[in-house]
Amino acid sequence: xxxxxxxxxxxxxxxxxxxxxxxxxxxxxxxxxxxxxxxxxxxxxxxxxxxxxxxxxxxxxxxxxxxxxxxxxxxxxxxxxxxxxxxxxxxxxxxxxxxxxxxxxxxxxxxxxxxxxxxxxxxxxxxxxxxxxxxxxxxxxxxxxxxxxxxxxxxxxxxxxxxxxxxxxxxxxxxxxxxxxxxxxxxxxxxxxxxxxxx
Numbered sequence: 001x002x003x004x005x006x007x008x009x010x011x012x013x014x015x016x017x018x019x020x021x022x023x024x025x026x027x028x029x030x031x032x033x034x035x036x037x038x039x040x041x042x043x044x045x046x047x048x049x050x051x052x053x054x055x056x057x058x059x060x061x062x063x064x065x066x067x068x069x070x071x072x073x074x075x076x077x078x079x080x081x082x083x084x085x086x087x088x089x090x091x092x093x094x095x096x097x098x099x100x101x102x103x104x105x106x107x108x109x110x111x112x113x114x115x116x117x118x119x120x121x122x123x124x125x126x127x128x129x130x131x132x133x134x135x136x137x138x139x140x141x142x143x144x145x146x147x148x149x150x151x152x153x154x155x156x157x158x159x160x161x162x163x164x165x166x167x168x169x170x171x172x173x174x175x176x177x178x179x180x181x182x183x184x185x186x187x188x189x190x191x192x193x194x195x196x197x198x199x
Contacts, residue, residue: 022070
């Protein structure tokens with residue numbers, strides 16, 4: 001253990017300090033990440049998988065993923081960096097589980113809700129099509145007020161249930177459902193204006 005590490009023991013480290021530990025290849029980086037963000041990462045995994053053991057494995061895989069990416073990466077917003085890795089790992093696990101016909105999670109329900117807006121393009125131009133769709137989606141998100149943007153991201157990025165979102169915003173579940181329905185309709189219209197038609 002270096003003198004710098006000894007000095008930091010017992011303190012709550014900032015994100016920059018944790019990232020610096022990764023750059024120093026100190027195993028303490030994972031310990032500090034777990035201490036600060038373990039519950040947050042577990043929540044992301046749980047919203048997608050709803051299985052304790054799978055969640056634990058995905059969170060551990062997230063720590064390994066961060067270790068392998070820093071360096072060379074130096075994330076600007078460490079929390080977002082972590083959430084992207086955790087979400088991608090959890091979705092990969094979800095797909096594997098879903099193929100094995102396991103019980104569907106909140107992610108299944110959230111994706112089924114978006115089915116009416118987006119179909120899966122099966123053409124050689126898929127990569128181009130996906131980039132175009134991402135552009136439309138980003139423009140749509142920027143057009144939302146902060147509350148609706150929060151609802152949309154909680155539901156379709158983090159796979160939070162409507163009940164959980166209602167609790168976070170201190171509103172009724174029906175308010176969340178109405179907002180989601182209006183946003184799906186708005187997204188569908190935005191996609192159709194760009195030539196996307198649901199088959």
